[in-house]
Amino acid sequence: MGWRLALRPYVLIVPALLLTCGILYPFGLGLYYTLFDFSASKPQPDMVRFENYQTVFTQEAFWNSAWVTVLYAVGAAAVETVLGVAVALLLHRSSLVGRVLEKILILPLMIAPVIAAIIWKLMLQPSVGVVNHLLRPFGLGGVQWTDTPTGALLSSIAVDVWVYTPFVAILALAGLRSLPTSPFEAAAVDGAGWWYTFRRLTLPMLWPYVLVAVIFRFMDSLKVFDIIYALTEGGPGDSTVVLQIRAYLEAIRFQRYSFGISYTIVLWAVVYLAAMVLVKHLGKIQRKAAEAK
């Protein structure tokens, strides 16, 4: 009996171990292949050690893509967080309209991002798109949304915001509904105003939920591919070529496989580091929020 009991914990972790191996094996192998020079034109590759990474880091294109990726991720995550929390605060007040809007709010999340990007591409089309049509009475009917580097990046972020703001709003709304009522009742008895209550009570207690949403959105935005590719293909010029698009072009379109995977590994490292920092910060915030409650 004793040895069976001793063995039980190890048996219980077998499924998790298998799953972990299933995830790590191909990842490790991918990492290994970045040390070669695989490409369609070189199917029998040579070991080049870290040459692919060296090339990645010395390419101007990489630093441009890294910068665009960070701009996109920070921009999208920031706007979605602010808007998402604002929407959640509005919907938190129980009303019939709020309940109806809550159901409608989730609709963009049900659309595949690539489809959303295509829909927006049509809507942003300068001559026949509905957006310029609506702006025409205000003298803004000639805006070329995706024809300039700044416009293309902002348009891509706008589509991301349209798709994912509901995600942040839903998380924030769930957070708001889980907050204890007694501190708010006490604040009301003491005559605290809305802004004071929001700043001193709601926000500190809501932060862990908001930060979870930020972590999800920031990490996801760093990995964006579909929205930008469908909207701009990375153009004009290289202005919206994020790291994922660069990796796709290298590995699939140009068939430099090892080099393309090197881009994905670098991106993985960026996402991993960002996640580490944010999760560590989340822990601190959760402890503070618990103290506030």
Place this chain on the structure above:
Amino acid sequence: MDTHVHDRRRFLALSAALAATPALTACGAGFGGDDSKSDGSAADDVTGSFDWKREKGTTVKALLNKHPYTDALIADLKSFTERTGIKVEYDVFPEDNYFDKLTVDLSSGRASYDVFMLGAYMVWQYGPPGWLEDLGPWMRNASATGSEWDQADFFPNLLQADQWSLKAGAPLGQGGQYALPWGWETNVVAYNTDVFKKLGLKPAETFDELRDIAGVIKRKAPGAGFDGMYGIAVRGSRSWATIHPGFMTMYARNGLKDFTVRDGKLTPAMNTPEAVAFTEDWAGMVKQGGPPSWTSYTWYQCSSDLGAKKAGMLFDADTAAYFQAVEGASPASGKIAFHPGPKGPDGSLATNMWIWSLGMNAKSKKKSASWLFLQWATGKEHLRRSAITHNHIDPVRRSIADDPAYKDKMKHLPGFIETFETVVDQTKIQFTPQAQFFDATTSWAAALQEIYGGKGAESVLGRLAGDLADKVG
């Protein structure tokens, strides 16, 4: 060592690795090609007299791109099966992801598809890794190929375009025949006759005239009853496909090259002073007379705008205009005419082309049946039927181009046949064959967008040439 197994393992592992890493979630890549080239061809195994029924009972799997040519092929498949007893199963994908699908499939080293559509440019990418069957031995084997197939009937420039020695910079028309021309497109100017008449315009004979006319239409057409019309539709998206139609055609007519080749070494030539001047003029033409949101323009938007009377001219594939010009196809039907487009300074009508070709997977286990399919699909009978009863134009065979029934079908399109006959002998692939074609042309399109956006052409093209020199040199 079993390289096939090894390659498959690599493919699976690396596909999974790509999925596990945060990027490339929507795609996969494989490493199925190998260096090993067999000296012999499976065509040598076919002996005896030619027989359409030789592979009766076999099923061939085809990968096809959604296209009017494909519609014509599918509509006629029954006659192939009746003739040969071979069944054809097919998958059709839209063009946006067709080549990704094909690339991943071929690179995996599997034989999921025996035959497929490809462009001549793809031969430069798929040929060197050994993914394409050399069809030359099949064509030369009288036991495998019926006499009625008549190789000499193909326009020679088309057959040569799919023939390459797999050496970067080596001219086409030498080496293996890696695909067969099936349908093709010349790049010419199509225009709206109504707006030309109303504004008193004539088709441009020079590039300067073309730019002027594009600007005139954009300025004057909206006030002349053509609401929202701009001058000229040309592609502008950040894709290799932006470079090859109108841009490359006009570039070549100006006597310009993408690369110069000396002793087998390629040197980018898109930054020569003449090329810089031309590119500035092209970007200027788009600014003055092109579409709004040009940087997202693919052939589809260009073609649609001509049909919707939003564009006064289209400098693109003749088929892109043809599909809008046929009766009832668009508001501009019956009002679209064709013209060879501007001549170069020396009178050149050098024209770039796109060829939808059919190829065979080098890993196919059904090569004999696949060859019968390719032979039928590129044969006179099917192509004639497709051209006359469907929309499979332009014909790759001279006998069909000269066929009175075909000419009769096309005669209602003003200038179509005359334009085709004017440019056909000067139409060829104007690019230098090399495996990095898609990288080079995608980067070139991005550079064009930057110049359109106001950056200096000399510095942008200089940087492009520098980048490409490292990759292709």
